[in-house]
Amino acid sequence: MLHVHEARILIYLLSMTTLIQLARDNDPFLKEVKGIIIAPDSTSIPQDIIFIPFEYDNLTSIKSCLSSALLDQKLKAYEIYFQGMLTMTPDLQTKLNSQQYITGIVDTTIFPKSNVKILLGIVAFSKQSLQWVKFSEKTKEYDFQLRIAENSYPLHVVYNVNILGIPQFFETPEK
């Protein structure tokens, strides 16, 4: 028999499934994008992360994926508001922490002098609300070096919600 609290969480998780399904069925602006996540090396849910859209095979490991991704000179990185996905991804913390990742070091505006973890993920973005609400049109851009072991990779980051949309939910690659 379920306790009241467990029942509440179950109802909540069910409603979240409905919310994701509702978005998939009814939000014509929803787009699920595969990519690489750079987040602080911590178990808590970060407020912001860096997301690098990158098409990969679900069987690819983060190591081989990153090796090929970082050679791509046209790679674009985006700063995105990660916590906003909690509503539709209540197990966001588990999903973020249960994956294989590699570590790196950065010193950039959102992660000053930080150890970071780099992993694969799928972020669903939507531009639906952007029809009715104006987000800042000012694009924030900055460069930083991602250091992994002895190597250093330059990355250019853009923050502008209008480009990808508002992050809605997070999924892990299916293995």
Added chain:
Amino acid sequence: MNVKTKNVSADVKFENVQRYLIAKKKGELLEFYQTIVIPQDPTDTRHSFSGDMLVYKLTENKKAIFSYKRGELENGQYYARQTEQSNSQFATIGCLYYHQCTWTSTCDGTFTVVYSRGQGHPTQTLDCGIPQLYQCPGAVWNNTGNGWEVFCNNDPIDPLPPVYPPPTGSGGSGDGGPVVDPIHPSYDDFRYICPTIFRFVAVTTNELWQAANIQNAHCNIKFYDGDSRQYVSRTVEVPNMYFQAPYRDTSGVLLLTPYLASLYATQAFNDGENAMHDAFKSDIYLTSSQLSALWLKTANSIYMGLTKGAGRVTATPPFNTSTPIPIVQYVACP
């Protein structure tokens, strides 16, 4: 802390002495100021700042007191060497121009304020003594009728020497070793809402209209400002949000289920918060009250959009409701 007025008696946190370190960019250099913010009414957080601000320019030993009313500068008086254009500088800066809240003083005993809102001037009794201004041990408090002022009888002691931010750049220490991981904004700084929290009820006799309340919505927003290389943060509160939408048409046909109304409300609330977060990232000088208004406004725009122009989000309840709207205290998702 007990604060009494003729209209209200409530326990509140004593917040009369808040000190901030201000870093003001002047050309390529940063000037540092220390300020003490003294609100006229510590219990009133609904409006822009009203009260006094004592400003101490750390590098030149210049002091000034500025009075503000609802965020607007009323007057500025100097009690030390007058600076050239400081008055006009602060008039345009606004009293909440701060980068980092570094310390707050508290009163350990009973602090009683007696006044009548809008009638005459406040009087005060400090039962626990004068709040300690650590940088100014000989401070004398004076009630001018327009607010409280504090004068320093001796030279202020700088509690923390101003520290210039490190030069900007990237790349870390370069030795390949581990770095100190600072505390990033995390889940603790952040709240979100779920559909299960909303309680939509029909509020007209023919169930034409439905509404749900969320009281005391709040969140802390915080991010690292790359220009100043410091974390900036705001606590944003919306006392009441009323989500309103059509329920049935005059023939009794269902237009919008309370469940769908809740799903839309969730999206409007959360994307509204997201828009507020985005606005703060673009302009770190936005005040908590401006962000609060923005949250409500954007939630309204999104809710209207999702309900095809029929719904709205307001700060006040709809008029003449046949059924009371349940007041629901805001709680974050489980």
